[in-house]
Amino acid sequence: MGSAAAAAKGLFDASKTGEIPDDQLDSPPEDKDAVYVRLVDSSIGYGVFAARDFEKGEYIFHEAPMIPATDFCQLRLQNDLEHGSTQRDRLLAKLSVTESYGHVPTRYAFPKLAAQIGLSPPTWAAVRDYDGARRLGANLVHGRLACGEGQTLTEEEYNKHINSIMADSVRGRGPATTPVQKTRVAADFFRAYAFQAKPPDNTVAPNPRARRQATIYLVASLVNHCCTPRQRLRKRVLGGDSGPATAAASRVSVTSSKKSGSKENGDNHGGDGNGGNKKGGSSDEGDDGNPAAKAKPAAKANPIVTKPEDPDAITPAPPLEPPKTTTQEFHGTKDVVSDHSGGEDGEGGEANKASGEPVPLNAGPNLRHQGPNCEWRIGSGGLARFVLQHHIAVRATRPIRAGEELLWDYGKKEKNFTCLCPTCDRGLYHACSVL
Numbered sequence: 157m158g159s160a161a162a163a164a165k166g167l168f169d170a171s172k173t174g175e176i177p178d179d180q181l182d183s184p185p186e187d188k189d190a191v192y193v194r195l196v197d198s199s200i201g202y203g204v205f206a207a208r209d210f211e212k213g214e215y216i217f218h219e220a221p222m223i224p225a226t227d228f229c230q231l232r233l234q235n236d237l238e239h240g241s242t243q244r245d246r247l248l249a250k251l252s253v254t255e256s257y258g259h260v261p262t263r264y265a266f267p268k269l270a271a272q273i274g275l276s277p278p279t280w281a282a283v284r285d286y287d288g289a290r291r292l293g294a295n296l297v298h299g300r301l302a303c304g305e306g307q308t309l310t311e312e313e314y315n316k317h318i319n320s321i322m323a324d325s326v327r328g329r330g331p332a333t334t335p336v337q338k339t340r341v342a343a344d345f346f347r348a349y350a351f352q353a354k355p356p357d358n359t360v361a362p363n364p365r366a367r368r369q370a371t372i373y374l375v376a377s378l379v380n381h382c383c384t385p386r387q388r389l390r391k392r393v394l395g396g397d398s399g400p401a402t403a404a405a406s407r408v409s410v411t412s413s414k415k416s417g418s419k420e421n422g423d424n425h426g427g428d429g430n431g432g433n434k435k436g437g438s439s440d441e442g443d444d445g446n447p448a449a450k451a452k453p454a455a456k457a458n459p460i461v462t463k464p465e466d467p468d469a470i471t472p473a474p475p476l477e478p479p480k481t482t483t484q485e486f487h488g489t490k491d492v493v494s495d496h497s498g499g500e501d502g503e504g505g506e507a508n509k510a511s512g513e514p515v516p517l518n519a520g521p522n523l524r525h526q527g528p529n530c531e532w533r534i535g536s537g538g539l540a541r542f543v544l545q546h547h548i549a550v551r552a553t554r555p556i557r558a559g560e561e562l563l564w565d566y567g568k569k570e571k572n573f574t575c576l577c578p579t580c581d582r583g584l585y586h587a588c589s590v591l
């Protein structure tokens with residue numbers, strides 16, 4: 157949409173050529189270096205880090221969608237083998253993961269996908285020559301990707317990462333070759349990386365159950381999961397914390413296989429938080445090939461599962477309090493929003509105040525233990541009125557220091573999920589799990 161048309165319609169023009177109408181400006185992220193993408197470690201892979209200090213409530217970045225899947229429910233067919241191969245092939249066509257992979261920034265962001273579909277991830281020289289780090293930020297509407305010293309991968313780090321991805325792929329089931337295998341890779345890819353949002357009102361869904369679109373973002377899809385510390389939840393429940401309820405999960409959930417016990421079209425619809433699921437491929441082997449998954453039991457899912465009142469609401473929230481899923485109006489359309497903000501929990505807020513000192517990668521527990529530090533919204537409601545439908549805006553839920561990893565709570569975790577987040581590392585999730 158051109159800028160004039162966008163302005164006339166009162167929308168923000170994502171091409172940046174248009175001006176944001178005054179009445180739509182809340183407080184957009186500043187258009188300057190905001191985040192960078194680096195390796196966290198070989199188990200977790202990439203993560204997104206703050207390039208500067210952010211205050212609580214400050215917008216960090218705003219990003220346009222990268223790969224949309226038009227029909228979220230189609231993803232569910234992955235495990236629904238009673239559907240014929242025609243449908244599975246359609247799914248494959250719709251997801252077009254292979255074609256998307258031709259888009260160079262996608263290769264940089266999701267090298268694992270390459271290995272899974274039998275392509276070589278880009279070489280270091282290709283990344284360097286293409287200025288891949290900056291390209292990764294190509295979809296950012298506000299907030300730039302930083303590429304200073306220490307903010308981009310070194311050749312050694314990159315090669316180590318790619319080698320481990322390739323080794324995992326070989327140890328697993330090998331690259332997908334048949335359409336069915338490719339379909340599963342596609343669905344797993346969306347399960348791990350996509351967000352879901354309600355399609356525009358005028359969308360004619362081929363599947364009556366299709367109420368959501370799944371969208372991948374180049375940067376936001378690389379943000380890792382962190383469990384909300386129980387202590388914080390406990391405060392909210394018992395201590396009258398006025399912070400918003402931690403609400404529904406953020407990630408798309410493809411129907412889990414029968415083995416994982418999820419219900420078709422059930423509560424797991426959407427937002428199971430299994431972006432944190434290390435499963436790299438299909439579920440046909442019942443084992444994701446990740447040794448860590450066996451070594452450490454998954455955190456228990458919330459036994460209290462309450463259906464959200466809004467039929468469009470996504471998966472219920474974490475334990476200990478009734479989930480409160482918020483929907484926001486966007487030009488007549490309700491977009492689902494997550495609300496992972498921590499509220500005033502007093503947990504280490506001081507320690508996190510901007511000091512100007514960069515925080516080293518994998519900063520110590522004094523910073524990381526505080527749990528999630530940001531939240532997201534898709535669409536214009538609530539958090540960012542200037543954001544277009546299916547655009548995502550990310551905001552700090554507590555002060556964040558330069559160098560700190562951005563983390564949010566994906567929500568419900570899938571069976572066999574091995575959570576390596578700082579909250580679980582410190583036992584804050586498990587230790588406080590019983591009130």
Ligand SMILES: C[S@@+](CC[C@H](N)C(=O)[O-])C[C@H]1O[C@@H](n2cnc3c(N)ncnc32)[C@H](O)[C@@H]1O
Nearest residue numbers: 200201202377378380381431432433575576577
């Ligand atoms: C949305 S992606 C995040 C980006 C990812 N780290 C990458 O390099 O592509 C979700 C994936 O990151 C990893 N991940 C994220 N948070 C995690 C956590 N707390 N514990 C373990 N793995 C995590 C899992 O492999 C998960 O499937």
